[in-house]
Amino acid sequence: MKAYQLSAEYLRNKLSQRKPKVAIILGSGLGSLADAIEDPLIIPYYDIPGFPTATVHGHKGQLVIGTLGNQEVACMQGRFHLYEGISPEVLQIPLRALKLIGCEQVLLTNAAGSLHSEMAPGSLMLIEDHINFTGLNPLTGENDEAIGPRFLDLTQAYDRDMRTSIQRVAKEMKIELHNGVYLWAVGPTFETPAEIRMFRLLGADAIGMSTVPETLVARHCGMKVAAISSITNLGAGMSGNALSHEETLDEGQKAAKLLGDLIVKWLESLL
Ligand SMILES: O=P(O)(O)O[C@@H]1C[C@H](O)[C@@H](CO)O1
Numbered sequence: 001m002k003a004y005q006l007s008a009e010y011l012r013n014k015l016s017q018r019k020p021k022v023a024i025i026l027g028s029g030l031g032s033l034a035d036a037i038e039d040p041l042i043i044p045y046y047d048i049p050g051f052p053t054a055t056v057h058g059h060k061g062q063l064v065i066g067t068l069g070n071q072e073v074a075c076m077q078g079r080f081h082l083y084e085g086i087s088p089e090v091l092q093i094p095l096r097a098l099k100l101i102g103c104e105q106v107l108l109t110n111a112a113g114s115l116h117s118e119m120a121p122g123s124l125m126l127i128e129d130h131i132n133f134t135g136l137n138p139l140t141g142e143n144d145e146a147i148g149p150r151f152l153d154l155t156q157a158y159d160r161d162m163r164t165s166i167q168r169v170a171k172e173m174k175i176e177l178h179n180g181v182y183l184w185a186v187g188p189t190f191e192t193p194a195e196i197r198m199f200r201l202l203g204a205d206a207i208g209m210s211t212v213p214e215t216l217v218a219r220h221c222g223m224k225v226a227a228i229s230s231i232t233n234l235g236a237g238m239s240g241n242a243l244s245h246e247e248t249l250d251e252g253q254k255a256a257k258l259l260g261d262l263i264v265k266w267l268e269s270l271l
């Protein structure tokens with residue numbers, strides 16, 4: 001058995017009657033969203049065969065399965081990043097396991113730096129497309145055609161219907177939701193000001209160190225994907241301030257309530 005199949009088998013045995021259809025991944029500073037999940041079944045990543053351990057401060061490292069916005073959800077409270085030394089192959093495990101237990105859609109969230117001063121910290125950005133600036137891809141290696149195609153089309157990486165429904169709900173709630181392109185940089189260093197200027201020229205609107213590998217793995221196994229960035233800072237050199245993970249966490253926590261409200265209403269709208 002492959003590692004993700006072992007993870008899925010373990011999770012299936014834990015689920016009993018629960019049937020999560022929507023997966024959610026919470027980024028830096030956004031973990032408190034999972035506290036609103038009702039009747040939670042909490043499974044630490046270290047208990048799940050095949051799952052790596054979450055090492056980044058602010059990423060709790062547990063799967064919370066329960067009800068949110070009247071939907072059954074499987075929520076990853078914390079994620080894995082390549083810069084933690086996790087191989088691209090291991091990044092495949094959580095999403096494939098979530099698909100195997102029945103999740104058809106995934107909503108990814110992250111903390112990100114903005115490349116436009118008008119999209120200030122505290123803003124939310126719906127990802128309409130991405131730029132993979134890492135040269136790395138979690139789908140590198142042998143392809144299992146039973147999971148997905150060798151050459152995956154990414155013309156619609158972020159699902160149009162999911163984006164439309166999230167935008168509609170944001171509008172109803174009078175939440176300003178920017179649209180933009182997220183650029184994946186490996187990290188763990190933040191960028192230099194020169195890199196930020198270059199990334200803006202390349203067409204990026206926000207920059208971060210996650211999400212794209214999850215999108216690639218999820219799309220490959222046939223899940224629908226939407227993603228929202230919580231803007232925690234302006235890109236390096238744009239404000240004169242030094243960047244830090246503490247700032248990411250503080251600003252993420254400040255935005256978590258607004259993002260949580262949007263996610264709950266969106267889940268309710270799926271009924
Ligand atoms: O997991 P996300 O993408 O939300 O985390 C961001 C990127 C880095 O891991 C970290 C930098 O502060 O926050």
Ligand SMILES: Nc1nc2[nH]cnc2c(=O)[nH]1
Nearest residue numbers: 111112113207208209248
């Ligand atoms: N790469 C990158 N990741 C972030 N996560 C939160 N802010 C940033 C940023 O400015 N750059």
